[in-house]
Amino acid sequence: MRVSDLWTSLADRLFALRDDVMARPGFQRWAADFLLTRPIAHHYERALFDVVAGFVHSQVLTACVRLSVFDHLAAGPLSAAELARRLDLPLDPAGRLFDAAMALRLLQARGGGRIGLGPLGAALRGNPGAVAMIAHHDLLYADLADPVALLRARPESGRTALGRYWAYARGERPAGLDDARVAPYSALMAATNALVSADVLDAFPLKGRRCLLDVGGGEGVFLAAALERAPQLEGMVFDLPPVIERARARLSAQDLMGRVRLVGGDFHADPLPPGADVITLVRVIHDHEDAAVLALLRACRAALAEGGTLLVAEPMAGAPGAESADSVAAYFLMYLLAMGSGRPRHPEDLMALLREAGFARVRKLPARRPLLVQTIAATP
Ligand SMILES: CC(C)=CCC/C(C)=C/CC/C(C)=C/C=C/C(C)=C/C=C/C=C(C)/C=C/C=C(C)/C=C/C=C(C)/C=C/CC(C)(C)O
Ligand SMILES: C[S@@+](CC[C@H](N)C(=O)[O-])C[C@H]1O[C@@H](n2cnc3c(N)ncnc32)[C@H](O)[C@@H]1O
Numbered sequence: 590m591r592v593s594d595l596w597t598s599l600a601d602r603l604f605a606l607r608d609d610v611m612a613r614p615g616f617q618r619w620a621a622d623f624l625l626t627r628p629i630a631h632h633y634e635r636a637l638f639d640v641v642a643g644f645v646h647s648q649v650l651t652a653c654v655r656l657s658v659f660d661h662l663a664a665g666p667l668s669a670a671e672l673a674r675r676l677d678l679p680l681d682p683a684g685r686l687f688d689a690a691m692a693l694r695l696l697q698a699r700g701g702g703r704i705g706l707g708p709l710g711a712a713l714r715g716n717p718g719a720v721a722m723i724a725h726h727d728l729l730y731a732d733l734a735d736p737v738a739l740l741r742a743r744p745e746s747g748r749t750a751l752g753r754y755w756a757y758a759r760g761e762r763p764a765g766l767d768d769a770r771v772a773p774y775s776a777l778m779a780a781t782n783a784l785v786s787a788d789v790l791d792a793f794p795l796k797g798r799r800c801l802l803d804v805g806g807g808e809g810v811f812l813a814a815a816l817e818r819a820p821q822l823e824g825m826v827f828d829l830p831p832v833i834e835r836a837r838a839r840l841s842a843q844d845l846m847g848r849v850r851l852v853g854g855d856f857h858a859d860p861l862p863p864g865a866d867v868i869t870l871v872r873v874i875h876d877h878e879d880a881a882v883l884a885l886l887r888a889c890r891a892a893l894a895e896g897g898t899l900l901v902a903e904p905m906a907g908a909p910g911a912e913s914a915d916s917v918a919a920y921f922l923m924y925l926l927a928m929g930s931g932r933p934r935h936p937e938d939l940m941a942l943l944r945e946a947g948f949a950r951v952r953k954l955p956a957r958r959p960l961l962v963q964t965i966a967a968t969p
Pocket of ligand 1: 712713716719722723755872873875876924928
């Protein structure tokens with residue numbers, strides 16, 4: 590028997606013993622009483638209760654967002670009666686929402702019986718992108734109403750709400766999409782791009798760079814942020830033709846078209862415009878399966894100018910700070926299942942794909958908020 594097999598068999602026995610002991614009601618009562626095991630028992634009770642209550646907690650947040658509770662409190666605390674009046678709700682059910690939101694630190698009790706923003710509600714006010722995502726969760730929750738059915742169907746076509754929403758995720762060639770099909774998701778991506786763009790651009794300053802190509806760059810919000818930081822830079826956006834028309838409208842309104850070239854196409858089928866010395870894939874790779882990703886990374890390598898760098902930036906599994914349970918992966922695994930395409934990847938998996946696509950030097954850049962976005966830089 591090899592040493593690794595011995596380890597596996599020993600670990601199996603220890604886990605079996607742990608599983609058996611932890612499932613015994615008598616042990617659970619004893620551990621909650623005994624001084625040394627008490628904090629551990631409370632930790633697991635709490636962790637399990639939080640998982641059980643997660644959906645209810647999320648719906649408390651949904652109600653606060655839909656009713657614009659945080660906006661009503663932006664100017665300062667209000668009495669429960671006044672806040673309920675502004676929300677056009679009777680005090681009794683409104684009071685329950687306020688108490689639940691205070692328990693979740695979205696709101697906070699203030700002097701004189703008033704209610705103000707809690708630390709989490711205050712942080713959300715600074716993240717309108719996160720608020721837009723929370724509002725968008727209606728579609729995800731509709732698909733997750735029967736999670737077992739979702740797992741059994743492994744939907745690839747437009748049978749889920751998210752599959753219909755993300756029009757390019759249907760596994761067909763995205764030809765024939767029109768503005769009506771791409772407008773909702775493109776607007777959401779534009780509204781939430783700030784969640785990631787500042788951190789990516791801080792991690793990879795564009796000093797000395799000549800031209801940035803943003804592949805799957807949507808309405809051009811990321812490119813506009815890059816152009817604002819780097820006056821010497823010119824840019825290109827490659828996206829599906831109807832999305833490119835939306836980018837044209839936005840970038841023209843920002844008077845940036847003199848520095849920008851827009852290219853419509855299907856990155857699964859068409860070549861990328863050559864010549865950029867930075868290519869970015871922001872929140873693009875996790876939508877696609879490995880074979881498509883590999884082909885896209887190879888296309889980026891072919892389009893990259895001599896001495897250029899490819900950046901892959903998106904939420905990744907195994908984010909430091911997500912604890913061992915990895916809440917980022919748990920969220921995106923189910924989100925992308927409902928969408929019908931793609932999966933979250935560990936940085937190491939992405940780095941392996943990049944090497945396979947012909948990038949010799951691949952490194953993870955320091956991430957300011959790894960839960961939101963991590964960035965990998967690759968050079969051929
Ligand atoms: C001031 C005093 C007295 C003390 C201060 C103490 C102190 C230092 C406090 C820290 C305060 C602080 C800096 C808080 C910051 C909080 C932040 C930045 C919170 C950010 C929250 C962001 C959230 C919740 C983001 C959620 C994003 C979601 C759900 C994104 C989903 C994305 C999806 C589904 C993408 C879809 C695209 C697709 C299809 C996968 O390609
Ligand atoms: C999740 S969005 C990210 C948008 C933007 N990079 C951002 O972070 O805000 C993915 C983008 O990839 C584009 N896309 C998806 N499939 C594509 C394809 N086959 N060819 C070109 N663009 C595609 C979508 O239209 C969309 O704009």
